[in-house]
Amino acid sequence: FLMPLNKVNTCAYILGYLLMSYLFYMVNEQNDTEPIILEGKCLVVCDSTPSSEPAGNALGMSVRSGSGRVAFSASRQTNHEPTDMSNRTMIIYFDNILVNVGTHFDQESSIFLAPRRGVYSFNFHVVKAYNRQTIQVSLMVNGWPMISAFAGDQDVTREAATNAGLVIMEKGDKAYLRLERGNLMGGWKYSTFSGFLVFPL
Known part of the structure; x- marks a missing residue:
């Protein structure tokens, strides 16, 4: 069974659009710097572009504690x-x-x-x-x-x-x-x- 060429191009275009949308969504989710909350306690935040960490942090990770202000x-x-x-x-x-x-x-x-x-x-x-x-x-x-x-x-x-x-x-x-x-x-x-x-x- 062979699909007409124009339908193949249409399907490829739709699949490519869906793939790009998914990748864009995942990148935005990964760069989200909002803290992870579990039972009212702040856990770990991974930020690929941290603004408050010192220069030279190769991993680009910051850790914050919700009860750390003592x-x-x-x-x-x-x-x-x-x-x-x-x-x-x-x-x-x-x-x-x-x-x-x-x-x-x-x-x-x-x-x-x-x-x-x-x-x-x-x-x-x-x-x-x-x-x-x-x-x-x-x-x-x-x-x-x-x-x-x-x-x-x-x-x-x-x-x-x-x-x-x-x-x-x-x-x-x-x-x-x-x-x-x-x-x-x-x-x-x-x-x-x-x-x-x-x-x-």
Whole structure:
């Protein structure tokens, strides 16, 4: 059975048009940068022409998290004297909130509560109040010291103890600063405590 030539050309034209339409649709779908939503959580976005990623990203991929906005920073406006502390855990309280995105840092207790499992970055900078003494501070996670810092030059009054690190935290874990020894200077907001979620796990 042979089809007339003009009908063959018509069928070929229709098939070609349908194929081009399908390819155009697939390309547009692939370049769509809207996040994939599953149960209210943003998963992974693949963008062949990312505008917010640094140059040189060969894969052209960006990852966004719907619950990734977690950050806090606090300072202390008055000195922190051990004799004035009413708690035996020696928690350093911060009375001035600079940033608290997600409101996971509680000012009253000065404890950060991890909203989800992930890698968190913390840093602190504290200044001792007097010379002839040593100040030592620890970043505590669930009651365990993770990183510490000290300043012990006996001839320097305004010496700083500072440190920073990454910590894997589970949802509900608590992080805070503990004054191990010495007197903390808080005037003029010299002493600070900050942290943020680097990425979820």
